[in-house]
Amino acid sequence: MPNFSAITQLGTDPSSLLAQAEVSLPQIMERLGHKDEDTTKNIYLHVTKEMKKEASQKFKELMENL
Template structure:
């Protein structure tokens, strides 16, 4: 999967250079390398279709979707201690509530950490 993304990124860079005067550069991960709409985001059905094919080849969970990867990425950022403003910036969110309520699921590791911190606090009283 990483190899395929790397190949696509290289193709994007080549398209960007070839069509620098019309390339729609908004830093999309899966931007079109099509001659007519270079740089515009790919249609979701096309992304899902490619992802299903790649998941099958890689023998990974076929239930994964681009959206599930988005959620996982966000949860891992939170678990790594990345600040809410940085996560919002990375996701392109303007509304803090959207990020907090929809994407920042509390992971098992974060639950353990909260429990450990509370235990330490109580022991130090």
């Protein structure tokens, strides 16, 4: 089992890393014990630097293909 406290100390919540790895919201919710997806999305799913880079790259590619 990964050391989640060490990951959290790096400034990234483990649930955000799961989202970055494209784990589905229902699977993340189950792991966290949540029944309400808003709780999971609003409190635990933060956009990581890697996710921002990826979104920026995808946008750039879209704009180049117009």
